[in-house]
Amino acid sequence: xxxxxxSILLITALSLLLAGLLLFDVVPFLRGGFGWQWPxxxxxxxxALPLIITITAYLAGAWLLQRARRVWPLLAWSFAGVxxxxxxxxxLRSDDALxxxxxxxxxxxxxxxxxxxxxxxxxxxxxLNWTHTVEPFVGxxxxxxxxxxxxxxxxxxxNTALEQTPALAESLQRPLIEYQxxxxxxxxxxxxxWASAWFGMLMPVWAALGVIPLYGVARRLIGAxxxxxxxxxxxxxxxxxxxAPTWNTLYPLVALVAFWMLLRGLDGRAGWLIASGLICxxxxxxxxxxxxxxxxxxxxxxxxxxxxxxxxWLHPVGVGLWFGVGLILPWVVFWLASGLTPVDLFNHxxxxxxxxxxxxVPWLWLHFWEWALxxxxxxxxxxxxxxxxxxxxxxxxxxxxxxxxxxxxxxxFAGIARGETxxxxxxxxxxxxxxxxxxxxxxxxxxxxxxxxxxxxALLLVVxxxxxxxxxxxxxxxxxxxxxxxxxxxxxxxWSNQFQLTGWDxxxxxxxxxxxxxxxxxxxxxxxxxxxxLLVAPDGSVPQETIVWQALDTAYPTTxxxxxxxxxxxxxxxLPADPQPGEWWISxxxxxxxxxxxxxxxxxxxxxxxxxxxxxxxxxxx
Numbered sequence: 001x002x003x004x005x006x007s008i009l010l011i012t013a014l015s016l017l018l019a020g021l022l023l024f025d026v027v028p029f030l031r032g033g034f035g036w037q038w039p040x041x042x043x044x045x046x047x048a049l050p051l052i053i054t055i056t057a058y059l060a061g062a063w064l065l066q067r068a069r070r071v072w073p074l075l076a077w078s079f080a081g082v083x084x085x086x087x088x089x090x091x092l093r094s095d096d097a098l099x100x101x102x103x104x105x106x107x108x109x110x111x112x113x114x115x116x117x118x119x120x121x122x123x124x125x126x127x128l129n130w131t132h133t134v135e136p137f138v139g140x141x142x143x144x145x146x147x148x149x150x151x152x153x154x155x156x157x158x159n160t161a162l163e164q165t166p167a168l169a170e171s172l173q174r175p176l177i178e179y180q181x182x183x184x185x186x187x188x189x190x191x192x193x194w195a196s197a198w199f200g201m202l203m204p205v206w207a208a209l210g211v212i213p214l215y216g217v218a219r220r221l222i223g224a225x226x227x228x229x230x231x232x233x234x235x236x237x238x239x240x241x242x243x244a245p246t247w248n249t250l251y252p253l254v255a256l257v258a259f260w261m262l263l264r265g266l267d268g269r270a271g272w273l274i275a276s277g278l279i280c281x282x283x284x285x286x287x288x289x290x291x292x293x294x295x296x297x298x299x300x301x302x303x304x305x306x307x308x309x310x311x312x313w314l315h316p317v318g319v320g321l322w323f324g325v326g327l328i329l330p331w332v333v334f335w336l337a338s339g340l341t342p343v344d345l346f347n348h349x350x351x352x353x354x355x356x357x358x359x360x361v362p363w364l365w366l367h368f369w370e371w372a373l374x375x376x377x378x379x380x381x382x383x384x385x386x387x388x389x390x391x392x393x394x395x396x397x398x399x400x401x402x403x404x405x406x407x408x409x410x411x412x413f414a415g416i417a418r419g420e421t422x423x424x425x426x427x428x429x430x431x432x433x434x435x436x437x438x439x440x441x442x443x444x445x446x447x448x449x450x451x452x453x454x455x456x457x458a459l460l461l462v463v464x465x466x467x468x469x470x471x472x473x474x475x476x477x478x479x480x481x482x483x484x485x486x487x488x489x490x491x492x493x494x495w496s497n498q499f500q501l502t503g504w505d506x507x508x509x510x511x512x513x514x515x516x517x518x519x520x521x522x523x524x525x526x527x528x529x530x531x532x533x534l535l536v537a538p539d540g541s542v543p544q545e546t547i548v549w550q551a552l553d554t555a556y557p558t559t560x561x562x563x564x565x566x567x568x569x570x571x572x573x574x575l576p577a578d579p580q581p582g583e584w585w586i587s588x589x590x591x592x593x594x595x596x597x598x599x600x601x602x603x604x605x606x607x608x609x610x611x612x613x614x615x616x617x618x619x620x621x622x
Contacts, residue, residue: 112141117155277326374422386439397438485568
């Protein structure tokens, strides 16, 4: 009877024990401390069930496809797995995955790049003074203040391109309109600016593409069989799934492409080295948190030449020079256009970054711990174990493992991180997987795969279901529809072909007239319309001031109304102290700007006539 190696049994057992401790929050320190800690917020089983089912289905399919003759079915399954698991993680705390994708993209707190891309005037060259341009985002979006201009600029390019295709922009905007609802700062967005959010919302798709270069790099370094294992583990990285759709989930794809080019360049092809450097230059231009990737590439190059003694000692210098040509190219272009050097931007970023107070000694552990947990403790242990066992082997997997270890030690002891390393250092995760798989024994492969994959899946599920890792506190979710009210007087009046009044009623209650209105929406709206009602006495006089309101006292404004639904609203109209007996009328009007109530929305009455107000009546008062 074949059993698992003792080390694999121990790794699995400890990982499952850790999952139990996290599930019940037995040791809160596991979530952080000393200045930063992830909130504990365990979800109900009903919300975790979609993720449980998706993980189970993924594991079953991944195992079957590992034995397939061709590799592309496994690549396709892993690609789909990233997307499916990301979507399932969205409903851990929401009933609408699309809403979660949108708010995490549009919020300045969770990402901010889309927000900055909309608010910055890219037609004004003043944006090139980036350290000044980002000042308005201090306190609103820390990610923008700490980064270069590449990502907001990308959204600016998308916005400009979509402005040239209004039909496409409007069709992409339509499914998202209801999500702006009570977030009035989003109402000024053009259809193109709404549509460009889809790029961020589709981040799980872009992250899933990482399986292609991941397989290519892994096959080159550790062989095709173990590369299959690496690819099957990619959707089980907790940070990749739980931080969707942030840009951090895209960085591994780009980092892998750059590393693959570096490997080609180490064979003596300078063009590949320049291309690898250019990609890394663009990454640093997008986010300074990508700078540690240069350390990994540098250590790998040095160790690669150290082990391959046939190389000349000056070879790493040549590699660095060609790589550096590509690396500095984006920065040179920006410097020529703006006069700002990389040092200027880096110093400005660090001035805002390092104000976060993190005591040095405890965070020597906590920075590594969070990254290890959100990458996956089982594969982290396998990487460290394999690197130690293969430390004297002249194998690319061992070289990469040692290069990654040296990079991580420098990062940890430098002390410049400020928490959230599980998200920020996610681009190291694919290299961890390659190193972890490189040291796996050939025997007991089936049981080993199930043990490590199951442990990874358990940690992914538990962390997602118990930690509040990502939210958008500055985005207000859409409220529930109010339904209809009792309004027995039928009417069919339409305002600007957007919504119509289908029924109304009014009755006196003490010192006021209660007006009940039932509206039916024809199409979703981006304008929070105001309503006005003016009481007209039987003698034609106007004894009271006009009453102005938004639907349901702003709780369900017209921007929340969905096409086809009935929205009931009730308003109290004060009556004079001694109201005239007889037939009263109500003049109902709608307008877009509270400061300009005289600019009213046209209304078409049931008889086909058009006016800027609708008379409701009569309402008989004794």
